[in-house]
Amino acid sequence: MKRILIFSLTYHPFVGGAEVAIKEITDRVSPEEYAFDMVTLRFDSSLPEVEKRGNITIYRVGPSIQGAQVSDRNLPLTLRLAKTLFPFTACAKAYMLSRKNAYDMTWAMMANSAGFGAIFFKYLRPRIPYFLELQDGRAFADMPKRRPILRLIWWLYKKVYTKADKIKTISHFIEREVRSIGYEKEIFVIPNAVDVAKFSREVSGDELAELKARFGKKMGDVFLFTASRLVLSRGVEDTIRALSFWCRTASDFCRAHRP
Structure with a gap:
């Protein structure tokens, strides 16, 4: 049996995509x-x-x-502190777990604090392969503006990506962003799926x-509906801007073909 250790900033009941x-x-x-x-x-x-939930044993720290x-x-301040400390608390917990479990791989969900925890653990257990999954479509150029602290630790933040043995992204946009910072290993592009029964x-x-x-x-x-976040890779901004042209065109069409 293969045993995989997941680093995730949040999980049930605090869930997103x-x-x-x-x-x-x-x-x-x-x-x-x-x-x-x-x-x-x-x-x-x-x-x-x-x-224990499903096939995952969850360790909360x-x-x-x-x-x-x-x-x-x-x-709240206490939870902000929890997020800030997560790379260290997660790494410490992972190291304790690795002393009793032989892990075949670590899996970091997103290059956030979970990714930092995963690379800290990678330094402690360098022989365990590190797999990074990326679902956030923000451009790298915008990240230091959104989080000024990254300007000080940019060299370390890049290692969240470059230390990964394999990377999975949900879009070619994210794949190109990862390549732009010098990642040369294999990247798998696998878009998220949907529940066909619900959507059909x-x-x-x-x-x-x-x-x-x-x-x-x-x-x-x-009525136009999107369930996506307002990030560049989703193209929502382009759609919103295009609506004004579409509405004018649709109105002109209706007037021209009014009986």
Whole structure:
């Protein structure tokens, strides 16, 4: 059996797309062939420090508070401290786990604090392959502007990528960004999947009418929906700018063909 150690900044019940991807991937491999351990932040003190969910044994670390509500815009000081310390607490926990478990690989979800924890562990256990998964489409050139601290540790931040033995990205945009900082090893581009059963479900006329009424949609109104983040790789900005041209063109077309 192969044993893999996952570094993830957050996990259940604090989940986004990246954390859902971990669950969907680990649920689809045989527990007789692969076992997963995960080091992640605890955040909420009511959560157990060790928990088995699906095919993952979760080890939660770091300072926590009762009834934590996790948001990047409004994070209590204790939880901000937990995020800052995560590279060190995660590495320490991973090292303790590695003394009793023989890991075949480490898997860092995203090049955030989880990635830092993974490369610190890589220095302690250099023979264990380090796999990095990237789902964030932000351009490297913008990162020091968003997080000024990266200007001071840019050399170390680059190692989160360059120390990886393999990298997986969900888009060619992210692949090009990784290549731009000098990564020369193999990169796998595997887009995230969808639940076909949910997205191919037939919607009845009554459901559609109820939905239109709920949002006040009138005849001729166009509602455009995206579930993505407002980052460059998603192209949402281009779509928003194009809407003004599309609306004018559509109006002209309707007037020209009005009976």
